[in-house]
Amino acid sequence: MTTQELAPKEKQEITESQQTKPGRYYAPDVDIREDENSIWVWADIPGVKQESITVDLDHDTLTIRGDVALVDYEGLTPVYTEYNVGNFVRRFTLASSARFDVESVSARVSDGVLTVEIPKAQHARQRRIPVGAA
Amino acid sequence: MALVSLRNDPFGGLLGLQGALEQMLARPAPPWSHGPSNATVFPPINAFSDKDGALVIRAEAPGVDAKNLEINVEPQRLTIAGERHAANEGEKGFHRRERRFGHFSRSLQLPADLDPDQTSASYADGILTIRIEKAEAAKPKRITVAH
Numbered sequence: 001m002t003t004q005e006l007a008p009k010e011k012q013e014i015t016e017s018q019q020t021k022p023g024r025y026y027a028p029d030v031d032i033r034e035d036e037n038s039i040w041v042w043a044d045i046p047g048v049k050q051e052s053i054t055v056d057l058d059h060d061t062l063t064i065r066g067d068v069a070l071v072d073y074e075g076l077t078p079v080y081t082e083y084n085v086g087n088f089v090r091r092f093t094l095a096s097s098a099r100f101d102v103e104s105v106s107a108r109v110s111d112g113v114l115t116v117e118i119p120k121a122q123h124a125r126q127r128r129i130p131v132g133a134a
Numbered sequence: 135m136a137l138v139s140l141r142n143d144p145f146g147g148l149l150g151l152q153g154a155l156e157q158m159l160a161r162p163a164p165p166w167s168h169g170p171s172n173a174t175v176f177p178p179i180n181a182f183s184d185k186d187g188a189l190v191i192r193a194e195a196p197g198v199d200a201k202n203l204e205i206n207v208e209p210q211r212l213t214i215a216g217e218r219h220a221a222n223e224g225e226k227g228f229h230r231r232e233r234r235f236g237h238f239s240r241s242l243q244l245p246a247d248l249d250p251d252q253t254s255a256s257y258a259d260g261i262l263t264i265r266i267e268k269a270e271a272a273k274p275k276r277i278t279v280a281h
Contacts, residue, residue, distance in 0.1 A: 009234070023148035029232040033225070042221070044233055046196040046260030069259075073151050076182035076190055081158040083178040083194060085151055112196030112260015 014089060024086040028064070028114075032092075039100070039118045045088045046112035047072070055107040055116055057094075064114060065089045094118070155180065176238040177214065177262070187268040189248055196260030197233075203257065205264060207250040212264065215239035247272035 014025040028043040041062070045053070048066035056063045066088045073085070094100060100118050107116045177195040184190055197218055204215040220235035244250075244266065252267035 021148075024152050029234075031231050031233050032229040034227045034229060039229075042233065044196040044260070046194045049259055068148070070148055070151060072192075072261075072263075073182075075184050077184075078154050078158045078180060079183050079189075080179070080181040081155045083180060084155045084159065085148075085180070087148070109259075111198065111200070111257070112194075 011083060011086070013086075021087075024084060025089050026084075026086045027090045028066075028088045030064075030090065037120060039094070039120070041092070041114075041116040041118070043088070043090065043114045043116075044112065045109070045114050047085065048088065048109075048112065050109050053107070053109055053114060055105070055114070057100075057102055057105050057118070060094045062092045062094060062116070062118070063089070064091075064116065066114070175240045176234075177240070179240075179242065181242075187247075187273065189244065189266045189268075191242070191262075191264040191266075193262040193264075194260065195238075195257075195262050198257070198260075198262075200257040203255075203262065205253075205255050207244075207253045207264075207266065209250055210244050210246060212242045212244055212266075213239065214242075214262065214264075 009029070012027040014027055028045050030044075031040075031042045033040045041064070043064050045064075045066040047068040049069050052067040052069065054063075054065045056065075068085055068087055099120055101121045104119045105116065107114060109115070177193040180192045182190045182192070191212070193214060195216070195218070198216050199219065202216055204213070206213040206215075215238065217237045218235045247269055248266045249269040250266065253264065255262065255264045257263075
């Protein structure tokens with residue numbers, strides 16, 4: 001168990017390609033891990049309700065997008081701010097789409113953390129080949 | 135400075151909120167707040183006042199176990215403490231590791247006109263919301279004129 005003190009990071013704003021809807025977009029922090037069977041992506045998208053999240057896999061491009069719920073801010077006037085509120089979007093190119101079972105990609109969200117599992121195609125999973133004696 | 139009403143401007147709602155927050159971010163911190171105006175302490179916090187003068191604090195803290203969140207409120211101090219667990223500590227095979235984990239604890243100095251007995255907190259979708267009502271004594275009162 002780590003005892004490090006947790007420090008926040010500045011949000012990374014997306015500026016290269018314009019989004020069609022107005023507002024600032026930020027890239028969520030992600031952890032990406034590969035195990036024998038799947039690639040896992042965890043993304044921090046606080047303030048986004050489940051129905052506002054889209055996860056798209058188009059050929060070898062994975063796009064994660066989440067729109068924040070503005071209704072929470074109705075009637076509020078800021079008096080002190082440390083972070084800006086914005087929608088999240090981030091795009092990844094998977095190493096090779098042929099290796100992944102696109103039909104079985106699954107995603108779930110809990111407490112502002114999105115978890116995406118991209119299973120590898122059956123034939124791409126690592127196999128330990130047993131060595132017999134000649 | 136009121137935020138743009140969502141009912142009038144469905145596309146500009148986010149822009150209005152972000153514009154208001156951006157203006158605040160550029161200003162120096164008001165005297166009653168602790169620390170620099172850009173967060174170096176987790177979780178980052180935005181403080182709002184609502185129509186009744188209550189203080190509404192929003193903290194971005196995704197992936198925190200709400201049962202272990204410690205929120206303490208005193209007459210002029212709010213403390214938020216907890217931990218973000220790493221789900222896959224020590225495992226190999228990471229391509230990227232950007233999310234941070236660990237203990238956190240931060241204190242905020244609160245304005246003097248709040249009533250700490252009327253504090254409520256909720257945690258949803260990774261956002262912690264704490265609401266402290268204004269003290270009765272501090273609310274504006276209508277004075278009737280004797281005649």
